Amino acid sequence: MSRNDLASSACSVARSIEKVGDTWSLMLLREFFLGTRRFEALHKNTSISPHVLSGRLKAMCEEGVIEKRQYSEHPPRDEYVLTQKGRDLWPVVLALKAWGDRWLDGPQAVTLRHRSCGQVMQPVITCQACGQAVTPRDVVTEIGEEFAGERCTCRSEG
Amino acid sequence: MSRNDLASSACSVARSIEKVGDTWSLMLLREFFLGTRRFEALHKNTSISPHVLSGRLKAMCEEGVIEKRQYSEHPPRDEYVLTQKGRDLWPVVLALKAWGDRWLDGPQAVTLRHRSCGQVMQPVITCQACGQAVTPRDVVTEIGEEFAGERCTCRSEG
DNA sequence: CAGTATCCTCGAGGATACTG
DNA sequence: CAGTATCCTCGAGGATACTG
Numbered sequence: 001m002s003r004n005d006l007a008s009s010a011c012s013v014a015r016s017i018e019k020v021g022d023t024w025s026l027m028l029l030r031e032f033f034l035g036t037r038r039f040e041a042l043h044k045n046t047s048i049s050p051h052v053l054s055g056r057l058k059a060m061c062e063e064g065v066i067e068k069r070q071y072s073e074h075p076p077r078d079e080y081v082l083t084q085k086g087r088d089l090w091p092v093v094l095a096l097k098a099w100g101d102r103w104l105d106g107p108q109a110v111t112l113r114h115r116s117c118g119q120v121m122q123p124v125i126t127c128q129a130c131g132q133a134v135t136p137r138d139v140v141t142e143i144g145e146e147f148a149g150e151r152c153t154c155r156s157e158g
Numbered sequence: 159m160s161r162n163d164l165a166s167s168a169c170s171v172a173r174s175i176e177k178v179g180d181t182w183s184l185m186l187l188r189e190f191f192l193g194t195r196r197f198e199a200l201h202k203n204t205s206i207s208p209h210v211l212s213g214r215l216k217a218m219c220e221e222g223v224i225e226k227r228q229y230s231e232h233p234p235r236d237e238y239v240l241t242q243k244g245r246d247l248w249p250v251v252l253a254l255k256a257w258g259d260r261w262l263d264g265p266q267a268v269t270l271r272h273r274s275c276g277q278v279m280q281p282v283i284t285c286q287a288c289g290q291a292v293t294p295r296d297v298v299t300e301i302g303e304e305f306a307g308e309r310c311t312c313r314s315e316g
Numbered sequence: 317c318a319g320t321a322t323c324c325t326c327g328a329g330g331a332t333a334c335t336g
Numbered sequence: 337c338a339g340t341a342t343c344c345t346c347g348a349g350g351a352t353a354c355t356g
Contacts (some may be wrong), residue, residue: 002329002330003181005205006181006185008264009202010264010265010267010335011188011267011268012254012255012259012262012264012266013184013185013188013251013254013255013258013259013268014185014188015258015262015264016254016255016257016258016262017184017185017254018179018181019262020254020259021177021179021180021181021184021254022171022179022180022181023161023164023176023179023180024349026171026175026179027164027171027172027175028183030169030171030172033294033299034249034299034301034309035299035311036310036311038317038318038333039317039318039319040310040317040318040319041310041311043309043318044309044310045309048349049313049349049350049351049352050318050319050320051319051320051321051322051349051350051351052348052349052350054318054319055348056294057348059258064259067204075317075318075356076318077317077321078318078319085261087294088257088260088261089253089257090283090293090294091249091252091256091257091281091283092250092253092254092257094207094249094253094283095249095252095253096170096174096175096179096250096251097170097171097174097223097246099174099178099246099249099250100170100171100173100174100177102246103243103246104170104173104174104177105258106166106167106168106169106170106173107302107304107305108170108302109168109169109170109301109302109305110169110170110171110299110300110301110302111299111300111302112297112298112300113297113298113300114285114287114288114290114296114297114298115287115296115297115298116290116291116296117285117287117288117290119287119288120286120287121285121286121287121292121297122285122286122287123249123283123284123285123286123292124283124284124285124286124289125248125249125252125281125282125284126281126282126283126284127272127277127279127280127281127282127285128280128281128282129272129275129276129278129279129280130272130274130275130277132272132274132275133284133302134272134279134281135248136191136201136245136248138272138273138274139269139270139271139279140271140272140273141192141193141268141270142268142269142270143192143267143268143271143273144265144266144268144269146220146265147265147267151192151202151203152194152198152199152202152203153193153194153199154313156169156293160349160350182329196337197337197338197339198337198338198339201338207329207330207331207332208338208339208340209329209330209331209339209340209341209342210328210329210330211339212338212339212340213329215329233337233338234338235337235338236338236339258323280323298355
């Protein structure tokens, strides 16, 4: 399988990975959520080479995750801002941050403070229906019958 | 910058990306959360070639995200299961799924049902401190003073 | 500044065969 | 089954110079 084949997968996780599950897209998403908008700043903060950065921004525009916005007419200058589709990727970046903070050594340069309650924010996943906190064990994974046949489910008990 | 340089980044998002932010690790995490444990099944369900799969499993073991567990003595057979460190990556996979379900076309093969309330689960991010739902706009990003100087923050107003 | 143009490297990953 | 061994391709990305 090559990366591109993921686009046609029945699994929405795989399709998401194909769109934004690469190193540079994730790094750029982090930057956008930190408020960075301009080419030079994106280049400096991520160390992505101009060539690669240019291509990645173009791809993310085509996917509708970001859009160009002109902020100067003379000379014409564009910056890049997240769309709603892009802002909806916040949980992905946030989850990566929370995991790194907990499990990986190193400085924690960024702290998130919840504006309304004033506390440092730690994300908790809850169920939209009932409001309870949810862990993997609290959830039943239901695979549509039309897809179950495609999957190899061999496994031991326990 | 190359991918490996991310490991020494001051940003825990970058460090997480270096560890698990590649296509095949994310695909394998999806499989593990679906309950797949054995080499052959991982191979069939992800289409990752045996060579690459072998290397990736080894790397994930070294990072402590999964561990080998012997399930048969004659012949000796191993399967791979998530550690706590690995299970803590659930929010990442879940966030990718939720985003794909909302924004990408295609079948939604998997449904998550919250065991205790019986409803189909949609994840909501809440603040651990106060319990309120949180969006990017509700959060203030505080960059440690010792890191602020490293960042290029040029931007327009508004 | 915000990019484009060129050239090149190199290693991840694909394909296939093989083994205890 | 659960991998290892080999060989090869190819394109992502690095480096650098250039431009409106």
